Amino acid sequence: xxxxxxxxxxxxxxxxxxxxxxxxxxxxxxxxxxxxxxxxxxxxxxxxxxxxxxxxxxxxxxxxxxxxxxxxxxxxxxxxxxxxxxxxxxxxxxxxxxxxxxxxxxxxxxxxxxxxxxxxxxxxxxxxxxxxxxxxxxxxxxxxxxxxxxxxxxxxxxxxxxxxxxxxxxxxxxxxxxxxxxxxxxxxxxxxxxxxxxxxxxxxxxxxxxxxxxxxxxxxxxxxxxxxxxxxxxxxxx
Amino acid sequence: xxxxxxxxxxxxxxxxxxxxxxxxxxxxxxxxxxxxxxxxxxxxxxxxxxxxxxxxxxxxxxxxxxxxxxxxxxxxxxxxxxxxxxxxxxxxxxxxxxxxxxxxxxxxxxxxxxxxxxxxxxxxxxxxxxxxxxxxxxxxxxxxxxxxxxxxxxxxxxxxxxxxxxxxxxxxxxxxxxxxxxxxxxxxxxxxxxxxxxxxxxxxxxxxxxxxxxxxxxxxxxxxxxxxxxxxxxxxxxxxxxxxxxxxxxxxxxxxxxxxxxxxxxxxxxxxxxxxxxxxxxxxxxxxxxxxxxxxxxxxxxxxxxxxxxxxxxxxxxxxxxxxxxxxxxxxxxxxxxxxxxxxxxxxxxxxxxxxxxxxxxxxxxxxxxxxxxxxxxxxxxxxxxxxxxxxxxxxxxxxxxxxxxxxxxxxxxxxxxxxxxxxxxxxxxxxxxxxxxxxxxxxxxxxxxxxxxxxxxxxxxxxxxxxxxxxxxxxxxxxxxxxxxxxxxxxxxxxxxxxxxxxxxxxxxxxxxxxxxxxxxxxxxxxxxxxxxxxxxxx
Numbered sequence: 021x022x023x024x025x026x027x028x029x030x031x032x033x034x035x036x037x038x039x040x041x042x043x044x045x046x047x048x049x050x051x052x053x054x055x056x057x058x059x060x061x062x063x064x065x066x067x068x069x070x071x072x073x074x075x076x077x078x079x080x081x082x083x084x085x086x087x088x089x090x091x092x093x094x095x096x097x098x099x100x101x102x103x104x105x106x107x108x109x110x111x112x113x114x115x116x117x118x119x120x121x122x123x124x125x126x127x128x129x130x131x132x133x134x135x136x137x138x139x140x141x142x143x144x145x146x147x148x149x150x151x152x153x154x155x156x157x158x159x160x161x162x163x164x165x166x167x168x169x170x171x172x173x174x175x176x177x178x179x180x181x182x183x184x185x186x187x188x189x190x191x192x193x194x195x196x197x198x199x200x201x202x203x204x205x206x207x208x209x210x211x212x213x214x215x216x217x218x219x220x221x222x223x224x225x226x227x228x229x230x231x232x233x234x235x236x237x238x239x240x241x242x243x244x245x246x247x248x249x250x251x252x253x254x255x256x257x258x
Numbered sequence: 259x260x261x262x263x264x265x266x267x268x269x270x271x272x273x274x275x276x277x278x279x280x281x282x283x284x285x286x287x288x289x290x291x292x293x294x295x296x297x298x299x300x301x302x303x304x305x306x307x308x309x310x311x312x313x314x315x316x317x318x319x320x321x322x323x324x325x326x327x328x329x330x331x332x333x334x335x336x337x338x339x340x341x342x343x344x345x346x347x348x349x350x351x352x353x354x355x356x357x358x359x360x361x362x363x364x365x366x367x368x369x370x371x372x373x374x375x376x377x378x379x380x381x382x383x384x385x386x387x388x389x390x391x392x393x394x395x396x397x398x399x400x401x402x403x404x405x406x407x408x409x410x411x412x413x414x415x416x417x418x419x420x421x422x423x424x425x426x427x428x429x430x431x432x433x434x435x436x437x438x439x440x441x442x443x444x445x446x447x448x449x450x451x452x453x454x455x456x457x458x459x460x461x462x463x464x465x466x467x468x469x470x471x472x473x474x475x476x477x478x479x480x481x482x483x484x485x486x487x488x489x490x491x492x493x494x495x496x497x498x499x500x501x502x503x504x505x506x507x508x509x510x511x512x513x514x515x516x517x518x519x520x521x522x523x524x525x526x527x528x529x530x531x532x533x534x535x536x537x538x539x540x541x542x543x544x545x546x547x548x549x550x551x552x553x554x555x556x557x558x559x560x561x562x563x564x565x566x567x568x569x570x571x572x573x574x575x576x577x578x579x580x581x582x583x584x585x586x587x588x589x590x591x592x593x594x595x596x597x598x599x600x601x602x603x604x605x606x607x608x609x610x611x612x613x614x615x616x617x618x619x620x621x622x623x624x625x626x627x628x629x630x631x632x633x634x635x636x637x638x639x640x641x642x643x644x645x646x647x648x649x650x651x652x653x654x655x656x657x658x659x660x661x662x663x664x665x666x667x668x669x670x671x672x673x674x675x676x677x678x679x680x681x682x683x684x685x686x687x688x689x690x691x692x693x694x695x696x697x698x699x700x701x702x703x704x705x706x707x708x709x710x711x712x713x714x715x716x717x718x719x720x721x722x723x724x725x726x727x728x729x730x731x732x733x734x735x736x737x738x739x740x741x742x743x744x745x746x747x748x749x750x751x752x753x754x755x756x757x758x759x760x761x762x763x764x765x766x767x768x769x770x771x772x773x774x775x776x777x778x779x780x781x782x783x784x785x786x787x788x789x790x791x792x793x794x795x796x797x798x
Contacts, residue, residue, distance in 0.1 A: 070652045072797040089796070093655035104647035106567065108574030116555035120563030121654045 021046050021173050021204040022067065027076035029062050029228075036062040037073070038228040044173075044204050044221070049195055051219035052208040053249060059228040060208035061101065064177050067206065068098040080173055094122070097166035101177040101208075103158045111137075111146035111153070111161055115168055122169035129168060136164040139190050155182040163191060167198070174198065176207035180214060192218055216245040224252055260368055264376035269383075271726060302391055310337070311395035313477075318399050320481035323407040326488045327400060327415075328502030328511075333477060334396035335426055335502070340469055342388040342430035343437065350381050350438030351445075352577055352729045354530075355538045359726045364539070374534045378435070378527075385430040393423045397505065415507030422505035425519045432519075432526045437462070439530060442537045445576075456576045460587070463580075560656055564664035571643060572636060572668050578643070581732050585633030589676035592630060593683035600687030607688075616688040620769040621756030623684065623698060624776065627705050628749035631677060636669035637713040638741035641721040641795065642731030648723050648798060658792035662714060670710040677702035697769050708776045712748070713741040715783045718791040721798055748779070 022044040029037040037059040044050045052060050065071040067078055069089045078085040080092040106114055112133070119129040137143040140160040150158065159182045166174055174195075180188045195205050195218065209215050215222055216236065222245065223233035231252055232239055240248045270277065276294045277286055286294075314334070321330040354377050357363075363373050397419040404411045441458055480487050492499050503511030558566060572578055596603075607616060644651065651661055681702040685695045720736040732738065752772050759768040 065649075068649075068653050070649055070797070090655045090657060093653060096653070098649070098653040100649055102646075104645065105650070106571075106647060108571050109567070112555060113570070116557075117563050117567055118654075120558045121560045121656055123560065126557050 021048075021081060022206060023077075023079045024063070024067065025077045025079075027063065027066060027073055027078065029059075029066055029071065029073040035228050037066070037225075039076070040225070040228070040230050041076075042223050042230065042233055044206055046172075046202050046204055047199050048220045049199050049205045049218055050207070051215035051222040052206065052225065053210070053212065053215055053222060053245075054208075054225035055253065058225045060225060061177055062228075063225070064098070064175050064206070064208060068096065068175050069093055070098075095172040097169065097171040097174045099159075099162045099166050099174070099176045099179055101181065103162040105150050105153075105158055105161060105165075107149065107151035110149050111142065114150060114161060115146070115165055118165045119168055124169050132168050132170075133164070136167055139194075140164065140187055156184060156187065159183055160187055163194075167194065172203055174203065174205045174207075176205065178209060179207055180209065180211060212244075212246045212249060216240070224249060226253055261372050261376055264363075264368070264372065265379055268376055268380045271730065302387070307391045307395055310392050311399060314396050314399040315403075317477060317481055318403045320484045321488075322400060322403045322409055324485050324488070325409070326484055327404070327409075327506035328499050328508070329480070329484065329488055329491070330400060330502075331396065331422060331505030332498055332502035333480070334392055335422075335429075335505075336469075337473070338389040338392035338426050339430055339433060340466060340473075341392060342385045342427075343433035350434040351441040352727060353377060353380055353384075354435070354438050354534070355442050357727045360538050364535075370535050371531060374531055378431075378530070381434055381438070382427070382431045385434050386427045389427045389430045390423060393426050397423060400505065412507060414509060414512070418503075418505050418507030418512050421512055421516055425504060425516055428519050428523055432522050435526050435530050439533065439537075443533075456579045460580070463584075561660055561664060564656065564661060565667045568640065568664055568668050571640070575728060575732075577729055577732050578636075578639070582636045582639065582738070583634055583672065585630050586672055586676050588630045588633060589673075589680050593680040596680070596683040596687040603688065617690045617694045617765045618760075619688060620690060620694055620697065620765045621760050621772060622753055623701055623769065624705060624772050625749040625753035625756065627677060627680065627701065628709070628745050628752070630680075631673060631705055631709045632742045632745035632749070634669060634673045634676070634709065635713045635738055635741040636672065637666050637710055638717045638737045639731040639735055640665045640714075641717045641798075642723055642725070642735055642737060643728060645723050645725065645728075652796065652798075658795045659788050661795065662718070662787050662791055665717075666710045666714050669713060670706055673709060674703065674706040677706050691766075693766055694769070697766065697773065701769070701773055704773050704776045704780075708748070708780045709745055711780045711783045711787065712745055713737075715787055715791065716740040716744060718787060718794060721794070723798060748776075752776070 024043070025041050027037050027040045028035065040059070040063060042050075052063065054060050062071060066073045067080070067085065069085050069092060081095050083091040083095075085092050106117070109117065115133050116129065119133075124132070133146070134143070137146055140163070142157065142160050142164070145153070145157060150161065153161065159179070163179070166176075179191060183191060192214070195207075199205055199220075219236055221233065221235050222239050224231050224239070232248075236245070239245070243251075276291050276298075317330055317333060321327065357377070364370070401411055401416070401419060403409070404415065444458060500508070500511050501515060504515040572583075604616075641648075651658075678699065681698045684690075685698050689695075690698060716737045720740060722731060722735060722737075725731055752775070755775070756768050756772055759771060763771070
């Protein structure tokens with residue numbers, strides 16, 4: 021579904037992502053962990069087509085992000101770490117805007133909006149302007165917007181930040197369900213317990229370089245993901 | 259210390275573009291920043307201050323030798339207050355209450371009064387900038403004339419003059435705060451805030467322009483009969499003589515007006531400080547109103563959805579409407595003026611030339627229309643207004659060229675009817691023959707296209723998505739400045755070209771050449787937008 025080959029992104033002299041390669045297959049939930057400034061968001065933004073990268077290649081469903089960005093975006097949904105949504109729209113207007121762009125039919129969008137808004141307890145607030153939403157409500161709306169057009173790949177940057185425990189639980193269920201139906205998810209998180217329980221595969225990034233990746237079992241062995249992460253980060257520092 | 263930091267932050271926000279190059283994403287060199295400040299100073303002091311200084315000489319010569327310095331100061335007080343307070347009602351409302359860093363600042367261990375003080379100082383400095391452009395030349399020329407005309411310069415008149423500058427700046431500040439407060443209160447209570455705020459602000463702006471245009475006649479009349487009017491005012495409204503006496507150095511006026519202003523200031527600050535927190539935090543809360551039931555939405559094509567989004571963005575913000583579509587009011591007003599005053603214009607021009615065909619005016623039509631249509635610049639800040647939410651458009655499967663096109667639609671759709679109306683009024687008021695009529699109507703379409711594409715190009719070229727208060731991209735951005743001054747510049751060039759070509763070609767042909775030139779400029783800018791512009795937006 022998603023292939024990243026030798027991705028390199030520099031900000032001036034600083035190399036934010038250095039020769040990173042990984043592959044995410046259909047049906048996989050792929051966790052991306054690393055300390056602040058490790059290069060997670062830069063990688064996700066490059067995959068989402070927001071950030072031009074210096075070297076390497078990213079393909080989504082066989083399409084190159086560089087050469088066929090629109091085809092890639094049609095298959096993708098992106099949820100950033102801080103969802104700055106259109107404040108001047110109501111929740112309903114926003115979801116319909118997204119559905120219009122992706123060409124979601126009237127019946128499907130109605131059904132999906134009702135389903136997901138109900139799941140996240142957002143139905144009664146959909147008529148209000150987004151400017152009046154809390155961070156968590158915006159996050160829920162961004163999640164619904166991501167699911168409304170049934171993408172093949174979902175990219176999420178710290179998706180659990182701001183969500184209440186119930187909403188976080190629902191999101192985890194949705195993620196699993198989405199991948200069980202053939203979709204793929206690539207998400208960054210600092211919550212290692214969530215990554216450990218939810219992910220099929222995980223990649224650890226430090227200073228822009230991929231320092232370990234693979235299935236959860238391959239990465240953590242007999243230890244917990246937290247122990248492995250801390251060991252790898254410290255080892256690398258030494 | 260905190261106050262200093264907040265003021266520094268605020269000033270940096272206002273003058274951000276002077277220190278930081280958004281395009282190159284790096285700090286400007288000192289020389290570059292100084293050059294920009296010099297340019298700004300030239301515009302403020304050289305052009306506005308210069309014209310007011312010229313007015314000061316004219317008014318001063320009529321009044322100061324007659325011992326009517328109080329009247330002279332009274333007139334300049336009115337101009338300063340008009341320029342400083344009524345012209346920026348909405349900016350005060352935005353600056354005081356609607357900053358995006360409200361939550362951040364309120365969450366920090368900063369006393370609310372310090373946040374408010376920093377904002378108020380910002381409002382005061384902006385008001386001072388406008389009032390001082392009027393009061394300083396007024397005081398300086400009064401002093402000079404007092405010496406040169408033999409009236410004499412006393413210590414009291416010097417003190418009065420200095421206090422006059424300070425007191426007028428405070429009166430502008432007080433009025434700005436009170437008007438901002440009223441707008442904030444009304445916008446809290448009214449259902450459709452944007453349009454309500456627009457209506458209130460337009461009233462103030464209308465008052466501003468009515469007084470501005472009438473003032474010239476009033477002042478001319480006052481200057482011609484200064485002594486008679488002075489005596490009448492002294493007899494019927496001695497209070498005004500007393501107020502004007504501040505600048506002239508009347509001891510009692512100096513003390514009373516200064517103390518009165520300070521008392522008003524204290525009262526205003528009390529009112530503002532008591533209500534600041536509740537108004538500033540009322541923006542964006544859900545508690546006040548129950549959620550509205552969601553309305554069914556119409557299904558749209560992707561491009562239709564983008565266009566609808568742009569119209570929603572435009573109508574959602576009073577400051578956007580006010581600052582970027584004033585031309586939509588001016589153009590119909592000009593059209594009506596043409597219809598109403600057409601007879602007089604025909605009479606005057608008829609005396610100069612035989613017959614009633616006014617096609618000799620045609621080469622100057624584009625320049626005249628551009629003068630007013632420049633004040634419709636809805637497309638200019640539209641990219642910057644995406645702000646930190648720009649990721650949404652970047653991640654959607656939409657060609658950026660379509661995004662640019664959608665962003666141009668509101669401006670084109672709104673400006674075209676206004677331009678067509680003026681064009682029709684023009685050909686009714688000043689008949690230009692069948693071909694001239696067709697060309698004039700066509701000119702309206704061409705200029706709507708040119709203005710829209712030019713503004714969009716400026717918006718993409720100087721896109722700045724990093725701001726805390728939307729007034730920054732709407733009012734202070736390089737894109738909006740370029741869009742207005744650039745279109746005026748094009749108008750001046752067209753007028754020059756028109757004049758030069760009229761020496762050799764028929765007016766009709768010159769007019770056609772000018773329209774072709776406009777279409778050529780539009781085509782070039784369009785090409786740039788569809789290639790470099792679209793690429794730039796992808797990774798902005």
